[in-house]
Amino acid sequence: MIVDCAVYENGKRRAGELSLDQVRGASRADDAFVWLGVAEPAAEEFEQIAHEFDLHELAVEDAIKAQQRPKVELFGDTLLIVVKTITHPRTSDSIEVGELLLFVHRDFIITVRHGDGELSSVRERVERRPDLLAHGTGVVLYAILDHVVDGYGDVAQRVDGEIQIVEREVFSAERTNPVEQIYKLEREVLDLYRAVSPLLEAVDEIGEGRFEAIPTELDDYFRDVHDHLQRVTGRVASFRELLDSALQANLTQVSVRQNEDMRKISAWVAIAAVPTMVAGIYGMNFDHMPELHWRYGYFTVVFLIAVVCLALYRRFKRVGWL
């Protein structure tokens, strides 16, 4: 599905709707380029676009199947950049991974979106800066990457928050067992890592000015994106270490609590053993048991039992078993 299709001339959007071949023609002019936005295209639909813009057969297959890892690759004059979009919808409790394929050429940029990863906000922001847009398709690529990487940062921020919640749970007195949340976070962090770490290399290559389609005056901008990516990668790497340790610490806490429970139980068992034992003794049927005939024998014994139980209770309280 074609989401938006526009020709930019000297950084300004040309008014009106254009057909696909009009657009292709217009893009050939100097100082003009096309930005074609496509979302989850059907095979035939995209093949038409591919034919119009002369995209490589393998790149087309990638665009339709959308199961690529992040990369940058040059097919003839056209650069194919694959990035993963990661969002963490407020309404959901897990992250969602989408895919964005960007075909970048001096004359055009085609953005193919699978899953989440709305680009209209990027387009709006970019259109407000005709001075930048005049530099061509590279600026659009930068704006998109910047937007996607900002998204990673947001997700990393949110995961960080969740890790802190889980940490508090691990060490709280409330005896929760957040092992499932820790594991779920590990999965998310792995997804994040798999999206971020191959992109690092790809953006590095772009920032080194290795591709003709990207003007070198944008190198600083791509290096800036690279920097942000490195920050996210660093955070994600430390998330993995933290979650590993949290898993281990949680196991320790579980063991400690088990021990606490065991001691508490045992303390009560010990206290209950006293009356049972004493009562057993005075339940014996010997002919000569003088205490049995004392006037206040019974009350004395019950009183003694109570005293001993209380003493035990206090003692267990003091050593922290109860």
Next chain:
Amino acid sequence: MIVDCAVYENGKRRAGELSLDQVRGASRADDAFVWLGVAEPAAEEFEQIAHEFDLHELAVEDAIKAQQRPKVELFGDTLLIVVKTITHPRTSDSIEVGELLLFVHRDFIITVRHGDGELSSVRERVERRPDLLAHGTGVVLYAILDHVVDGYGDVAQRVDGEIQIVEREVFSAERTNPVEQIYKLEREVLDLYRAVSPLLEAVDEIGEGRFEAIPTELDDYFRDVHDHLQRVTGRVASFRELLDSALQANLTQVSVRQNEDMRKISAWVAIAAVPTMVAGIYGMNFDHMPELHWRYGYFTVVFLIAVVCLALYRRFKRVGWL
């Protein structure tokens, strides 16, 4: 055992059966090549082939023993590529690793198969594209690698599914202990890793156009295979991390359940301790125990015992021990 032996001229299969030396002769023509498919050859059988096609002594030894790691190696003009085939038969609950040795020369491609790894489907698909086949043996190599790597992807997909099943078991309320499945998956993932990761390097070398026998116009295709391999490698690496964490999480779950059981048991023990203790006291033989002579002493005591037990039961229920 020779499975299939065909001469392709300008991309089209020459009709009729051919003997081994006819085939060799025909392959020498320009625009013609031979694809010889062999399965688990006996030593003498393969030595004859090796003699006809002038294969290196060491390569022949490899082809018969079939215990190689994935690699690409140049012996004179002939490239030897070793790949592992991995299948996960629907009827079996573990993966099966086979081996494929490919001798690639401008004039011929010899495929030696050990274990699973049927190539007839590849041959059919390739024969339907004479335009591609006209590029020579490199196309066949690409088609086979593409097929094998797709197989890895399928197995990875299935392993992913099994990991998710195991995860659900780990965190389910049903108290299963899937430690053996986790371990079995780790073994499979290691096998997958050992098949995939050395191949990555080998395909990279091919994709960089380092070998004369592979025409450079196929570089994009081999890079595409390389990309898919990288995807699988990335997934397999994350499988390893997940399974490590699942093992640890499972241990935690086992401990938590042990604690739950212990508390449940202890709660019942505590409840049972009450009547035993009280009954013990009224079983004492003191002369003066006024309660014993009350009219409804017995009923009162039994009633009290029931009340206390019920109160304990409720309390344990409330704090989650029962």
Next chain:
Amino acid sequence: MIVDCAVYENGKRRAGELSLDQVRGASRADDAFVWLGVAEPAAEEFEQIAHEFDLHELAVEDAIKAQQRPKVELFGDTLLIVVKTITHPRTSDSIEVGELLLFVHRDFIITVRHGDGELSSVRERVERRPDLLAHGTGVVLYAILDHVVDGYGDVAQRVDGEIQIVEREVFSAERTNPVEQIYKLEREVLDLYRAVSPLLEAVDEIGEGRFEAIPTELDDYFRDVHDHLQRVTGRVASFRELLDSALQANLTQVSVRQNEDMRKISAWVAIAAVPTMVAGIYGMNFDHMPELHWRYGYFTVVFLIAVVCLALYRRFKRVGWL
């Protein structure tokens, strides 16, 4: 907020207050440079400075947001160095991470501070050495980096001390469970690592004389800083290993103590079982139980019970269960 702003001519500070544009003018002279110290600048404030000193748009964004990872980057003639400052205030029980951005040019050095990381002491120390200051802004950069890295060393020292305290707790007889402290230390060590390790690379680049703005006669000094950084990195890496092992060792200790408790409890239960069992037997109502009619039957039995209990007690004591 501008903290301090001074012009240095031939290594000596020019007296009197100067406005921003006077300063910029003065810095253009040979043998003179400006050191402008800024703390947590507001956006407009810093944009004015950026305009005066012609700083790159992206660098300005970094300076205001202050969420960078340590790095060195060249924008035109101006070097941007980002470092994290780490302090461990005596009054706090956790480390604090600040950020320092240094814009270094032959003519000026602008230091932007976020969070902790007072530089006035560095300025004082440097101003006492006009011979060094005459070498220009590179000396100031060196002095600041040396100061920051010394700070890392101090924090590493303190963390080392805390690890030793935690170790003693793990192996002490006092049955503490320092798992939360271990985890907290792991977090701190990770923060330290993320501050130190990217800086290593950055300082290495400076020490190799790759940047024009830094005179090569200072290379030895930057290599010295690099050396200190490597020391800290090495220590931090070993902290991580130690804490990992401490976590595991602590879990073992927790298990061992659980076992000790279990044995202690069981020993008491066994001792209490003796009187209950014996008393039960003599509480039976058989008509013919000769012991019941012995004159000293009761006393004998109570005495025997006491003897057996004492024997058990001693035995448990000897095997270490009590």
Next chain:
Amino acid sequence: MIVDCAVYENGKRRAGELSLDQVRGASRADDAFVWLGVAEPAAEEFEQIAHEFDLHELAVEDAIKAQQRPKVELFGDTLLIVVKTITHPRTSDSIEVGELLLFVHRDFIITVRHGDGELSSVRERVERRPDLLAHGTGVVLYAILDHVVDGYGDVAQRVDGEIQIVEREVFSAERTNPVEQIYKLEREVLDLYRAVSPLLEAVDEIGEGRFEAIPTELDDYFRDVHDHLQRVTGRVASFRELLDSALQANLTQVSVRQNEDMRKISAWVAIAAVPTMVAGIYGMNFDHMPELHWRYGYFTVVFLIAVVCLALYRRFKRVGWL
């Protein structure tokens, strides 16, 4: 001790015994070389050899002390190759590590053996191929390395078998605790790794034709050895991962079995608590307990106790506690 000393001329062994200096003289002829086999030489003995063949002082020290790590090093015209031999004698339950030092020169090859690592079988096999031997000392080196690396493969195979035995034990129903075997295997695998992994690098250097003493026409052969080494290294690396996981899985199994035991015990305790509790109640001495005076009260109660115990037993059986 000199084990065997022979001159080969044009690939054929010259008949008769030769003294050390005759041998050295003969080796100087074109198309002739000496293979001197030495086992655990005494210091003086080897110094004489070293003097005759002009070996480097440091190399001699290595040859006598035999505590080297695998390596290849060039001293003048003579190559020193150190390899570890690893055997797993059928009669022993652990692997044995020996050392082999090879001095390789165009004119001679001296093999110094420490510990196990018989080379006579290699010599026999090589002498049967005079065509190969005519290539000189490099062929002998190849044959020895091939033999040693085959030995690694055999040991790896055996270790693999032992790991599978241990795995079965971990997951068997027989409640064995193979932790000591797992640990022993880890030690062996580490020894294997330390023998194999540095050799990889050394053989790689030889296979790249970097040394004059090794004719380049043997490069394919050394690359083949390198390949086999890589296979072993890959296996050994996966052994380490497997054993790590087996250790963890075993701990889980131990915990699970502990829980099973605890539940079984608790079930019996619960069953035993019923008669004790009921009997206690009817052991009370109240004046008015109507059941006591029923004709079949006793039988009814005993019957009820039996019924309740049986019901509990069935229930525990059903939920898997018994």
Next chain:
Amino acid sequence: MIVDCAVYENGKRRAGELSLDQVRGASRADDAFVWLGVAEPAAEEFEQIAHEFDLHELAVEDAIKAQQRPKVELFGDTLLIVVKTITHPRTSDSIEVGELLLFVHRDFIITVRHGDGELSSVRERVERRPDLLAHGTGVVLYAILDHVVDGYGDVAQRVDGEIQIVEREVFSAERTNPVEQIYKLEREVLDLYRAVSPLLEAVDEIGEGRFEAIPTELDDYFRDVHDHLQRVTGRVASFRELLDSALQANLTQVSVRQNEDMRKISAWVAIAAVPTMVAGIYGMNFDHMPELHWRYGYFTVVFLIAVVCLALYRRFKRVGWL
């Protein structure tokens, strides 16, 4: 404190005591050099030496503070090599880390020692070989490094022995818990690693003949030291793995023993439950309990109890719970 100060001319020590400036003068002659040994110098003392021999300001700071990591660095014509000395005094149960700073110049070598690390034995050994000493200061450097690295080897040997002791304890039947020793060994191994691993790089640089102050004819010697270092590094790396596994195996053993204890305790509890239960039943006060009136009822019941208890005891013995 100056420990020893000597001029060597053509490899022979010049007789008599010399003042610092005489020494410096003498060292300038061809074929002569000075070896100045200093131990834990005071700041002023060393500054004088530094002035005499023209040492770099930063190197001097290092020499006095002595908190460097192992490295090699060139300051002008003088090489500064920092190494850690590691000793394991027979009387102590932990290793001790000292530091050695070596200033090496064609004319002089200054050795600064902090902590343990006596060099007089090296000096004696070297002085016995005037032929070697005639090569200059490089020989002294080699002798010292060789000595230090031999020390590492000795410590590694001793640590290996301690690991074997700990292993035996882990798997012994004596129920010791060597977790603290394992942890202590991990700390020592980390210290060893931090001393050895950076030195590897430094010695490699020296052995590659990168420094003018070291004559290239000594390259073989430094490569030999490098080799020994690699051996130690390899061992230390495997120590870390072993200790990790030992920690885990120990935890398993602790759990297994806990289970054994639990089963033993439970078996006794089960045995004790029998008399209690039976006695309870015959302690009931029903009017009609025929067994109570049997002549040998009491003896029969006691006998039956004994038989059942014995049967249980045997059974528990057989299944290994007792």
